[in-house]
Ligand SMILES: Nc1ncnc2c1ncn2[C@@H]1O[C@H](COP(=O)(O)OP(=O)(O)O)[C@@H](O)[C@H]1O
């Protein structure tokens with residue numbers, strides 16, 4: 001591993017604000033800023049993903065609880081985001097560190113051209129020594145185009161920029177075998193080396209986050225799954241001790257550490273696997289299931305038995321095996337309307353049925369990401 005690392009550090013609402021007051025946890029923020037500036041001085045490239053817009057907006061507007069309606073949440077986030085950036089700018093400016101605000105919605109990573117453009121912007125900012133501060137663009141994100149939580153967002157950003165490390169800073173020192181708030185017997189988990197173990201732990205993660213956070217540990221495990229699959233070492237650790245980031249990079253066993261996949265998927269396949277929200281599902285017959293799972297083939301209309309969803313050409317879809325389980329994702333060459341006419345038909349018949357010469361394949365193998373059975377021992381992994 002080169003000595004200069006790229007790191008994504010995500011801090012949750014629970015660490016940014018005092019649990020009872022909802023006020024800024026200033027000492028935590030100052031320690032975080034100092035840590036990130038130290039990392040910059042050591043030559044590392046740093047991206048901060050910061051939650052808090054909604055929580056801080058609530059405080060500013062004297063709201064007693066998190067907003068329930070989407071419009072209210074979006075309005076409150078617009079109030080809080082400005083205040084959040086102001087605090088960061090004051091603290092980072094005290095240490096002469098330039099920062100940038102990057103607000104993303106899922107469509108920024110779902111559309112290939114915007115994904116590539118986002119990558120170039122991050123790369124440019126990092127080359128200039130700036131620390132980008134990322135949040136979901138809550139004020140404009142609509143339900144179907146939301147990341148939903150910043151744990152997922154930070155994992156997708158880490159994958160996008162090819163980071164070596166993702167730190168999920170939260171209000172607890174590490175992951176436990178059960179939620180320690182409700183289960184005093186819960187055992188600490190120090191290291192997770194296999195994707196299958198993440199899958200198993202999802203079953204024991206408490207669903208609810210703290211009063212002001214969203215997602216709890218489940219979204220952190222999902223983030224760890226996305227990031228480690230992309231080759232990013234992921235650490236869950238205590239946000240009140242941001243110095244843990246420096247300790248982890250130096251090799252100390254702080255928090256819970258998730259080892260990166262030894263065979264990370266390539267950038268384009270990662271984009272298909274994690275960046276895109278599927279808008280439909282295709283059901284395959286036995287022959288097509290084998291052809292794509294074992295033969296590494298493209299998917300043809302002849303092997304599709306049924307479809308669900310109202311997708312357009314170039315949308316992402318899930319692919320379901322004859323046995324009924326989802327086995328892959330891909331970018332489709334036909335809309336649901338056109339595909340419904342050519343299901344089960346041979347490629348050479350397609351032009352006559354549709355009245356135009358479409359693609360030979362329904363999903364080309366370059367646009368197909370398989371959850372391989374050869375890696376069943378490691379849980380879901382994405383094949384290159
Ligand atoms: N298995 C578990 N191990 C550790 N913490 C858990 C677990 N399950 C649920 N939790 C809860 O998740 C909380 C952190 O999630 P959350 O409040 O969403 O944090 P953040 O705001 O940092 O994203 C912890 O306070 C803890 O009570």
Ligand SMILES: N[C@@H](CCC(=O)OP(=O)(O)O)C(=O)O
Pocket residue numbers: 011012013014050051052053054055077135136138148149150151209212213214215216
């Ligand atoms: N974009 C939202 C963050 C939502 C979120 O994921 O919160 P958290 O679970 O505290 O990291 C905000 O700024 O309030």
